[in-house]
Amino acid sequence: MHFVNAKSILSPQNGMNLYRGCTHGCIYCDSRSVCYHNPVPFEDVEVKQNAPELLEDRLRRKRLKCMIGTGAMCDPYMHCEKDLKLTRRCLEIIDRYGFGLAIQTKSDLIMRDIDLLESINKKAKCVVQMTLTTYDENLCRKIEPNVCTTHRRYEVLKEMQLRKIPTIVWMTPDLPYINDTQENLDGILSYCKDADVKGIIKFGFGVTLREGDREYLYECFDKNFPGMKELYQKKFGNAYLVNSPNHNALMSKFKAFIRENNMLMDNQCFEYMRKFPEEKVLKNGIPYQREFEF
Numbered sequence: 369m370h371f372v373n374a375k376s377i378l379s380p381q382n383g384m385n386l387y388r389g390c391t392h393g394c395i396y397c398d399s400r401s402v403c404y405h406n407p408v409p410f411e412d413v414e415v416k417q418n419a420p421e422l423l424e425d426r427l428r429r430k431r432l433k434c435m436i437g438t439g440a441m442c443d444p445y446m447h448c449e450k451d452l453k454l455t456r457r458c459l460e461i462i463d464r465y466g467f468g469l470a471i472q473t474k475s476d477l478i479m480r481d482i483d484l485l486e487s488i489n490k491k492a493k494c495v496v497q498m499t500l501t502t503y504d505e506n507l508c509r510k511i512e513p514n515v516c517t518t519h520r521r522y523e524v525l526k527e528m529q530l531r532k533i534p535t536i537v538w539m540t541p542d543l544p545y546i547n548d549t550q551e552n553l554d555g556i557l558s559y560c561k562d563a564d565v566k567g568i569i570k571f572g573f574g575v576t577l578r579e580g581d582r583e584y585l586y587e588c589f590d591k592n593f594p595g596m597k598e599l600y601q602k603k604f605g606n607a608y609l610v611n612s613p614n615h616n617a618l619m620s621k622f623k624a625f626i627r628e629n630n631m632l633m634d635n636q637c638f639e640y641m642r643k644f645p646e647e648k649v650l651k652n653g654i655p656y657q658r659e660f661e662f
Contacts, residue, residue: 388414395588439472472497503555525563541575548612567632
């Protein structure tokens with residue numbers, strides 16, 4: 369872990385990453401791709417120590433309220449956050465200035481900040497996004513080894529449901545020949561239904577591989593899935609998009625589930641997360657809405 373002073377914290381689309389790199393150890397992580405220029409090694413987390421000050425300066429000067437997004441490139445609740453509390457400090461600022469939040473994580477550490485999530489949701493809008501990829505707990509520990517398992521994340525979703533905080537599930541990626549099964553899909557969908565999630569992001573059944581993440585995935589295959597690397601090399605070569613051979617059948621069932629349960633899907637989820645609730649903003653005493661992207 370190392371500390372830096374960032375020059376800016378919010379992107380033009382109002383997204384922010386408080387850290388770079390990660391310690392969750394997910395074997396499929398796209399953020400390991402060389403093109404993102406993340407720390408090497410990836411576990412040497414870069415901490416943007418001045419992020420709260422930068423964020424407060426930006427929000428103080430913003431003319432209109434909007435949704436602030438975080439968690440797209442690195443998890444805001446990796447292990448160092450427990451002590452550093454950088455994410456919590458930024459949530460306090462978002463709450464204080466009345467902005468909305470769309471936050472994505474795999475970690476149950478988010479429950480530490482449930483008080484702020486509730487407050488943000490009451491004042492504006494808070495959307496919690498959880499990644500669910502692997503229903504089988506033992507398999508999950510191999511694929512996402514250094515973070516809580518899927519069942520615990522489901523419990524977090526249930527806690528959000530009790531507090532009326534809307535949730536979105538990222539059901540991605542799927543590793544062909546490992547967790548691209550009907551049983552896996554059924555299990556995760558049962559969690560989503562029971563937790564009454566608002567929508568599911570699922571652009572397909574498969575995984576993307578680029579320089580950096582492909583090599584790490586294959587190293588992990590050699591440790592936990594003997595012969596899988598050779599199978600991938602034979603079936604997919606150096607393809608970027610690695611689709612499951614079960615894609616069509618699984619996608620058909622997934623779309624049927626979405627329709628039956630009246631949930632949002634893919635781009636609809638992004639549209640929902642981008643919208644700041646108009647009834648929470650007053651301009652000259654008149655409700656006012658403007659959409660921001662992140």
